[in-house]
Amino acid sequence: MSLYKFSPETPSGNQPLSSSLFSRLQTDILTGKIRSGEKLTEQRICEQYSVSRTPVREALRQLEMDGLIESIPNRGAYVIGLSLQDIGDMYQLRKIYEIQAVRWAIERITEKELDQLEETFEFMEFYTMKSDKEKMLNINTYFHQLIYSASHNRMLQHMLASYQIYIKHIRTTPRNDDEYLHLVLEEHRAIFEAFQKRDVEAGARAMEIHMNNSKARSI
Amino acid sequence: MSLYKFSPETPSGNQPLSSSLFSRLQTDILTGKIRSGEKLTEQRICEQYSVSRTPVREALRQLEMDGLIESIPNRGAYVIGLSLQDIGDMYQLRKIYEIQAVRWAIERITEKELDQLEETFEFMEFYTMKSDKEKMLNINTYFHQLIYSASHNRMLQHMLASYQIYIKHIRTTPRNDDEYLHLVLEEHRAIFEAFQKRDVEAGARAMEIHMNNSKARSI
DNA sequence: CGCAGTATAATTGTATACAAGTATTCAATT
DNA sequence: AATTGAATACTTGTATACAATTATACTGCG
Numbered sequence: 001m002s003l004y005k006f007s008p009e010t011p012s013g014n015q016p017l018s019s020s021l022f023s024r025l026q027t028d029i030l031t032g033k034i035r036s037g038e039k040l041t042e043q044r045i046c047e048q049y050s051v052s053r054t055p056v057r058e059a060l061r062q063l064e065m066d067g068l069i070e071s072i073p074n075r076g077a078y079v080i081g082l083s084l085q086d087i088g089d090m091y092q093l094r095k096i097y098e099i100q101a102v103r104w105a106i107e108r109i110t111e112k113e114l115d116q117l118e119e120t121f122e123f124m125e126f127y128t129m130k131s132d133k134e135k136m137l138n139i140n141t142y143f144h145q146l147i148y149s150a151s152h153n154r155m156l157q158h159m160l161a162s163y164q165i166y167i168k169h170i171r172t173t174p175r176n177d178d179e180y181l182h183l184v185l186e187e188h189r190a191i192f193e194a195f196q197k198r199d200v201e202a203g204a205r206a207m208e209i210h211m212n213n214s215k216a217r218s219i
Numbered sequence: 220m221s222l223y224k225f226s227p228e229t230p231s232g233n234q235p236l237s238s239s240l241f242s243r244l245q246t247d248i249l250t251g252k253i254r255s256g257e258k259l260t261e262q263r264i265c266e267q268y269s270v271s272r273t274p275v276r277e278a279l280r281q282l283e284m285d286g287l288i289e290s291i292p293n294r295g296a297y298v299i300g301l302s303l304q305d306i307g308d309m310y311q312l313r314k315i316y317e318i319q320a321v322r323w324a325i326e327r328i329t330e331k332e333l334d335q336l337e338e339t340f341e342f343m344e345f346y347t348m349k350s351d352k353e354k355m356l357n358i359n360t361y362f363h364q365l366i367y368s369a370s371h372n373r374m375l376q377h378m379l380a381s382y383q384i385y386i387k388h389i390r391t392t393p394r395n396d397d398e399y400l401h402l403v404l405e406e407h408r409a410i411f412e413a414f415q416k417r418d419v420e421a422g423a424r425a426m427e428i429h430m431n432n433s434k435a436r437s438i
Numbered sequence: 439c440g441c442a443g444t445a446t447a448a449t450t451g452t453a454t455a456c457a458a459g460t461a462t463t464c465a466a467t468t
Numbered sequence: 469a470a471t472t473g474a475a476t477a478c479t480t481g482t483a484t485a486c487a488a489t490t491a492t493a494c495t496g497c498g
Contacts, residue, residue, distance in 0.1 A: 100312075445494080454483105455484080465473090
């Protein structure tokens with residue numbers, strides 16, 4: 001992933017229209033457009049999304065791996081979705097790994113990676129100043145991904161990446177206040193400064209605070 | 220999942236022949252039959268596994284979600300596989316969640332679930348006595364799944380279940396000694412006894428020991 | 439000999455057709 | 469009236485055909 005997409009010069013940068021059927025279904029389930037418990041027949045998805053059954057089946061398999069639907073052989077697929085309980089559970093679990101990621105990352109981060117993190121954080125400051133919430137969400141995700149990457153643990157990256165999809169949809173609660181952006185910024189500043197000081201415990205604490213607040217803000 | 224499959228009365232109980240293409244490919248990648256870095260063309264898989272492209276494509280999407288292959292649009296799929304580093308990473312990560320699972324499970328387990336855990340542990344004793352390593356592996360998996368389930372955290376179940384696949388293949392190092400079975404049994408006994416006493420800290424310690432030993436035994 | 443451009447081959451992406459399994463309906467029988 | 473059975477409709481599972489994209493090989497030109 002490149003940083004260019006966050007640079008001030010880039011135009012609005014909307015979602016790509018060519019987003020896969022999998023992503024579209026994922027979004028529609030997570031935003032509640034497709035309801036929990038609903039039966040998904042391949043035929044109906046074909047009609048509603050104007051695609052043939054081949055891509056539909058592939059998307060359903062992916063959703064199943066994500067735990068968003070349950071597929072019963074020769075019977076069909078049922079939407080599981082996320083309950084409030086699930087969301088709470090997820091934040092608890094994510095927190096555990098995010099803290100671990102910070103610990104390992106502070107121990108193992110390279111100079112180059114630290115520069116990237118600094119640059120990313122500076123973009124966060126810039127977009128907070130500009131009150132660009134959309135860009136903040138994207139760069140926020142990227143900031144965390146840099147930490148995963150700096151942990152130099154491929155499995156951890158993979159596991160935490162799988163949480164991001166949920167987070168992205170959950171945290172779209174309408175909260176336009178600048179205060180929100182500033183709070184998020186300061187939480188990330190604390191994390192970033194722990195990296196600069198190579199202070200593992202401070203990093204873990206800062207991330208724990210950030211996670212607790214994220215959870216609180218989301219519900 | 221039912222317990223019947225572990226009962227002494229059941230015959231040998233081999234793997235189902237109707238195992239999905241996804242599982243077969245997963246196994247072949249994890250056992251090294253399909254090498255890391257290898258390019259997978261859909262055509263070749265069709266021929267080698269005697270199926271058409273539709274199921275092949277579905278299996279590839281699933282493998283991609285698992286992180287076992289990397290699929291580049293219009294280019295093809297490349298096997299990533301697991302390095303020794305990955306396996307070590309995975310054990311570290313699994314340990315964190317297994318310990319958390321035990322903590323929550325001991326706090327939240329129902330009487331009925333505890334009975335199931337007891338029954339399962341007694342099967343472990345039985346198969347250790349009979350030196351049936353195959354059955355021990357299965358019931359070992361089941362023992363852990365009961366803990367996940369008793370944690371009453373659906374996300375945690377989902378995350379930990381995704382590790383089991385790897386574990387199953389990694390731990391097939393040829394170690395026929397009864398000593399191995401007895402060690403595993405005693406480690407599980409410690410965990411089970413912590414459940415009986417509802418001692419969270421003892422459970423966490425017992426699981427940590429079990430995880431450390433599992434890792435050591437696997438490498 | 440090297441390079442660019444084009445034609446060909448190979449591979450993935452998508453659509454459709456057919457087979458197999460499952461659910462539903464309705465009539466016949468008890 | 470309830471239940472069983474067969475026939476029908478529906479849904480998923482698989483195979484194949486076609487379109488779009490990418491890789492490769494070859495030819496012509498400098």
